[in-house]
Amino acid sequence: MIDAKPLTFCGSSLDDLREFPLSARRDAGYQLDQVQRGRDPDDWKPMNTIGQGVREIRIRDxxxxxxxxxxxxxxxxxxxxxxxxxxxxxxxxxxxxxxTKRYRELKEVKP
Known part of the structure; x- marks a missing residue:
């Protein structure tokens, strides 16, 4: 069993997530838990235009x-x-x- 990595929210991302409707918030929590445990979310795509290793979880409801x-x-x-x-x-x-801005700020702190 892989230990789950902690989640760190950049900028207003946690507040923004809390604005999602309940069903989307629940799905988001499950998908992020998958990522924390080293698994892929159910529906994702790479976002290399933002930065290397960046991904996007896609939730539809x-x-x-x-x-x-x-x-x-x-x-x-x-x-x-x-x-x-x-x-x-x-x-x-x-x-x-x-x-992209938040990715660059993160990379300055964690090269």
């Missing part, structure tokens, strides 16, 4: 599409960079820019 952008490749924790509700087929530039 009756309330819409929700995303969690995270970095799990560092040994000490799973870093949640950004959580948001997706409103268009393409991820908005503002969401990508915010995740």
């Amino acid at each position: 009756a309330n819409g599409a929700f995303r969690i952008i995270y970095l799990a490749k560092l040994a000490d924790a799973v870093y949640v960079l950004h959580c948001f509700q997706k409103k268009t087929p393409k991820t908005s530039k503002a969401d990508l820019d915010l995740a």
Whole structure:
């Protein structure tokens, strides 16, 4: 059994996650638990445009599409960079820019 890595939320990502509807929040918690235990979430894709090793968890439910952008490749924790509700087929530039900014800030502290 692999020990679960702790979750570290960057910026407002925890508050943003708490704004998800209950069903999406529950799914997000389960998916993040999978990542903490070294497993892949059920639906994800790499986000190499943000940074090396960055991934996006994709959650769909009756309330819409929700995303969690995270970095799990560092040994000490799973870093949640950004959580948001997706409103268009393409991820908005503002969401990508915010995740990229938080990734760069993290890399300055944890090279």
